[in-house]
Structure formats: structure tokens, C-alpha cells
Amino acid sequence: MPGQFANDARLGELEERLGVRFKDRSLLRLALTHSSYLNEDPSVAIESNERLEFLGDAILGAGIGHRLYHHAPEAPEGDLTAVRSHVIRERALAAAAGRLGLGGFLTLGRGEAANGGREKPSIVADAFEAVVGAVMEDQGYEAASEFVVRCLEPELTAAMGAGSPKDPKSLLQERVQADGAAPPAYRVLREDEQDEDGRFTVEVLIAGTPVAIGVGRRKLDAERIAAGKALDLPVLPGLLDSADADK
16 A cells, blocks of 8 residues: 555565575665655655665675676676666665566555556666665665575576676667667766776766766766666667757
């Protein structure tokens, strides 16, 4: 039901699906709480799952990167980065969330629920990231990393078995230029020199319109992540049509 939190019985059912028994179930409940619920009732004294989503996003990259480092010892860095980007993109995360039936456990605003929010790839993918963040907070990095690899094993196996997938930047350029538009442009929004990892925040623009943002240790990594997100955007065909009409 929209506007209602999953009760303990439902959370227990989800724990069985996740293969994780939480010490603090409030973390799992928080991971399932979409911002639309709070937006409809600002008086609710809780937060949404967005901060856990942020944490889970970092664990996803590290967990898959660690797995690839040990299971593909001969692969060069570029190939590893391409595989990782392929495995942690929105489409893959939404597929993992679908296998877990995660959408059915979400706490959504009534409007979002009525508009099919439980099936929206962006919402369920974000919820999956939030669940990863909740596992991290509840049981630590090793458990969270193992959870990530287990849930994304089909995507990881497919990506590695098919050989190195194309770099997301190359795929996006091919897609854009096939529709007659100019190549995508990349713009550095931030370079955090105080961060020991030297992280870059980069946005990708199509027909002059910013469409996605990536964060990475190197500028190239950030560009690849941004390109991967752009490829998953449902609005991309419309942007390309607009670019073609403006020519």
C-alpha cells in the first residue's frame, strides 16, 4: 500500500530474499523509503533513502572492482573499467532489484505509487543502492561487498563471458552520431584536490544539454560513468530528435 511502511513480517520476507538478516531493521526500512513519501507528508520525522543510496553507490564500485581485480588478472585497466561500468549501470541494478522483488517493498508517495513507481528502473535501481548502503552500515564492508557480487553475478558473468564490452564513451558516441547529432561533450564540474583519491566530477552534454554526471578517481573514469548513465536515460531518444530538428 502506498504511504505505509513494510511491517516486520514483510521485512522478514525481504531479508529472506536478500539473504541478509539485519541487526538493525530500521536501516532496511530506511533503504526502502523513497523521497516522494516525505514530499507528500513533510511532517514525517524521518529521512529518505538518498544518503544510503550515496553510500551504496560507492560500495558497488568497490565491490565489483575488487571482484574483477582478482578474477581477471590479465585484463588491462581500461577493460576492467568498461566491465565495471557495464555491471553497475542503472539497467543492471534495476534487473537485480527486479529479481529480488524490491519494488513491492518500497514506501512511496501515493502519487508516485499510482504512476508505476514500483516498476521504474531509476527508482528500483536507487533502492538497490540504498539496500547495499544499509548492509554496509549494519554488517560492514565485507558483507556488503559479498552481497553486491552475489546479486549482480548474472550481469558480471555475462559481461566477462562476452569479452570486454565497449567503452561507454564509445557506445554513447556511436549512438549519438548514428542519429546525426554532434559527438557528446564532457565538462569537468569539480576536481577535488583535497580528496586523497583526486576525484573528478564530470557531466556529459548532448546537443548542449547536460544529461548525466559521473564521479571517478580519474577524469576518464568519471567520463565513462557519466556516459554509461546517459545510455540508460529514457529521455535520450528525445534529446537526439531535438538535436536533429535543430540542424
